Amino acid sequence: MSLNHSFSLFLDSFLILDPFTISHFLSNSMASSLHTQTKTNTNINAMNGTSAAADDSKSHLSKKPRLHTPPQPSMITPSDVLSEFSHHDPSIARINNGSFGCCPSSVLSAQQQLQLQWLQQPDHFYFNQLQSRILQSRRTIKDMINADHVEEVSIVDNATTAAAIVLQKIAWGFAEGKFHPGDAAVMLHYAYGAVKKSVEAYFTRAGGYVIEVPLPFPVNSVDEIVQEFRKTLERGKQNGRRVRLAVIDHVTSMPSVVIPVKELVRICREEGVDQVFVDAAHGIGCVDVDMKQIGADFYTSNLHKWFFCPPSVAFLYCRRSTNNSDLHHPVVSHEYGNGLAIESAWIGTRDYSAQLVVPKVLEFINRFEGGIDGIKKRNHEAVVEMGEMLVKAWGTHPGCPPEMCSSMVMVGLPACLGISSDQDALKLRSYLRDKFGVEVPIYYRAPKDGDVGPLTGYARISYQVYNKVDDYYKLRDAINQLVHNAFTCASIPN
Numbered sequence: 001m002s003l004n005h006s007f008s009l010f011l012d013s014f015l016i017l018d019p020f021t022i023s024h025f026l027s028n029s030m031a032s033s034l035h036t037q038t039k040t041n042t043n044i045n046a047m048n049g050t051s052a053a054a055d056d057s058k059s060h061l062s063k064k065p066r067l068h069t070p071p072q073p074s075m076i077t078p079s080d081v082l083s084e085f086s087h088h089d090p091s092i093a094r095i096n097n098g099s100f101g102c103c104p105s106s107v108l109s110a111q112q113q114l115q116l117q118w119l120q121q122p123d124h125f126y127f128n129q130l131q132s133r134i135l136q137s138r139r140t141i142k143d144m145i146n147a148d149h150v151e152e153v154s155i156v157d158n159a160t161t162a163a164a165i166v167l168q169k170i171a172w173g174f175a176e177g178k179f180h181p182g183d184a185a186v187m188l189h190y191a192y193g194a195v196k197k198s199v200e201a202y203f204t205r206a207g208g209y210v211i212e213v214p215l216p217f218p219v220n221s222v223d224e225i226v227q228e229f230r231k232t233l234e235r236g237k238q239n240g241r242r243v244r245l246a247v248i249d250h251v252t253s254m255p256s257v258v259i260p261v262k263e264l265v266r267i268c269r270e271e272g273v274d275q276v277f278v279d280a281a282h283g284i285g286c287v288d289v290d291m292k293q294i295g296a297d298f299y300t301s302n303l304h305k306w307f308f309c310p311p312s313v314a315f316l317y318c319r320r321s322t323n324n325s326d327l328h329h330p331v332v333s334h335e336y337g338n339g340l341a342i343e344s345a346w347i348g349t350r351d352y353s354a355q356l357v358v359p360k361v362l363e364f365i366n367r368f369e370g371g372i373d374g375i376k377k378r379n380h381e382a383v384v385e386m387g388e389m390l391v392k393a394w395g396t397h398p399g400c401p402p403e404m405c406s407s408m409v410m411v412g413l414p415a416c417l418g419i420s421s422d423q424d425a426l427k428l429r430s431y432l433r434d435k436f437g438v439e440v441p442i443y444y445r446a447p448k449d450g451d452v453g454p455l456t457g458y459a460r461i462s463y464q465v466y467n468k469v470d471d472y473y474k475l476r477d478a479i480n481q482l483v484h485n486a487f488t489c490a491s492i493p494n
Contacts, residue, residue: 076367084364085466093471096439097462098256098282098408101305110360111310114353130352134345137358141315144362144372145299146290154316154341155355156329159281160194162300162316163247164330165340166277167202170245172326174206179244181207184236186229186273187247188213190255195247195279208244211236215257217445218399218410222260229264233271243273248296250280251287254443256408256460257400258287265295281314282306285365285372286379286406291317304354306407306464307372308361313354316340368465375465379407383463386472387411390461393476394483399458408462410443412455413479418488419444419457427492428457436478438471 074080084104088094114133118125138153147153156162173179185203187196189212204210213232216224236243246268250261261278268276277298283289285306291299299317303309318324318340327340331347365372384402387409391397399410419425425442432438443458461472 074367080367081465088466091437092433093436093438093440093474095461095463095467095471095475096441097464097467098253098305098460099441101302101308101311102464102466103304103308103310104364106364107308107357107361108310111353111357114356115351118351118353130356131345133356134352137355138315138341140358140362141303144284144289145315145317146292147317148292149320151339151341152291152317152320154318154344156300156314156316156344158304158312158314159192159279159300159302160198161330162298162314163195163198163277163279164202165316165327166245166298166300167198168330169324169327170208170275171202171206173244174208179206179208180242182209182239182241183207184209184211184241184243185245185247186211186213186232186236186243188249188252188259189215190217190252190257191247191249192253192279192281199247203245209236209241215252217255217257218397219257219404220401222263222404225257225260226263226267230267233267233273237271243268243271244275246273246276248276248278250278250289250301251282251406251408253281254441254460255399255410255445255458256282256406257410258404258406261296262294269295282406282408284315286376286408288376291319303358303361308364309358310354313358316344376407379463379465380405382467383407383409383461386461386463386469390459390472390476394479396455407464408460410458410460413442413457413459414483415453415455415457416483416486416488417457417479418490420489423494424489424492425457427494428489431492432475432478436474438475438478440475 084106085102087105087108088102117129134155135150138150138155141147141155142150142153145153156165170179170185174181174183185199185208187199187210191199191212199210211232213225213229215228219225233243233246246264248261248264249259251258261280265276265278275297276295278294278296278300280287280289280299280301282305283299283301284303285308289299289301296317297319300314301307302312302314304311304313318327324340328336329340329343329347333343333347335343335346337343365375368375370377380402384405387398387405390411394412394414396412396414398405398412413419417428419428419442422444425444429440429442432440432442441460443460445454445456445458447454447456459475461475
């Protein structure tokens with residue numbers, strides 16, 4: 001069982017050297033946990049933390065005062081962060097954290113130690129460490145997302161795997177006669193492409209009817225999204241259909257917009273939607289994630305995008321009040337039937353190290369001022385300011401107001417670049433990377449009827465603790481040079 005000891009470190013004074021970069025590196029109050037590892041109990045209750053939770057509830061009365069103060073963690077400094085991300089290519093302006101995330105060197109080192117321990121003595125690691133360490137990670141996640149119980153948290157490879165788990169359950173509902181052909185699922189038009197494919201593979205093939213919410217972009221207010229969502233739910237219920245599932249993004253990928261998930265989940269409850277699945281691939285570390293406040297049946301988020309974990313690891317939250325007895329990992333192995341969390345903790349021999357370093361990642365995060373909340377706030381403020389700088393330089397506009405941005409902003413590109421297709425957007429992305437050393441995704445927005453001089457291209461810029469202002473100046477100057485040279489996407493060879 002783990003004993004958690006917290007302490008706070010207060011700074012008397014600090015000096016802000018750069019509003020965009022150095023503020024990431026200053027540390028304030030932080031919490032750190034020291035863990036005492038006991039021999040792993042391989043029965044299912046121990047793997048789910050049941051007995052440990054009971055012991056924790058009693059330990060507050062019997063705990064003896066500590067006789068010494070635990071060592072205080074070091075404060076993060078600018079040189080520390082440079083060292084933590086020194087494996088990044090210094091010649092590249094890496095403003096695309098949203099796609100692949102990042103992982104500090106200290107966490108990579110911890111991961112490599114775990115990999116080595118497995119290779120040194122796999123029999124010992126499997127029987128005496130693996131499951132207890134996964135449980136420790138699940139407990140960390142449970143506390144981070146304000147879930148009621150560790151049994152509600154499963155660790156999987158990524159949000160795409162989590163979507164397959166949820167949609168597989170829904171598909172079985174059709175096969176077993178619980179749902180009827182034509183019953184509906186509602187999802188956003190800007191849902192992630194892989195999730196759309198999963199809906200097609202599981203829900204549509206099972207006989208379900210999918211209705212997409214046609215969201216506007218650029219978007220000016222939350223009300224626009226709420227109105228379209230309500231109208232789509234009404235269409236879904238036409239002709240006596242039941243809406244069995246709503247798939248809602250927390251932060252859409254391309255274009256990137258923060259969706260009012262709490263309000264949309266509440267609307268689903270009012271309108272009798274059976275179950276709600278929130279796809280938050282960009283959730284934890286990027287926006288506020290609180291299971292009690294959001295109220296969804298299922299919620300998934302990658303930990304390798306904005307939470308500094310190595311790839312790839314994600315969590316799937318399944319609300320305890322929901323009937324989840326038929327939730328199963330799509331890879332069936334020896335733990336089948338023992339509950340999703342246990343099934344997911346062993347899907348055969350593979351590298352589980354990314355799932356085991358979650359507590360180490362939290363230690364890294366808590367070295368920053370305000371922990372994860374402080375990082376989110378500073379990233380948001382910095383990326384909004386960088387977006388404003390770019391649209392001013394290019395004479396364009398952002399894709400949504402600041403309050404609908406996370407740590408990513410959609411920035412309009414000059415119309416003269418001639419972005420006229422998804423293929424053009426991909427070619428420009430490659431051109432910026434290969435010719436200018438700038439990594440940034442480009443979004444093609446097809447013009448609508450009646451548009452006058454529309455912007456058809458947007459760059460999605462991200463901001464993370466390793467970024468600096470020069471990264472965004474590099475993008476600004478690259479686009480300005482292309483405009484000056486009368487460059488168009490048509491001039492890029494296929």
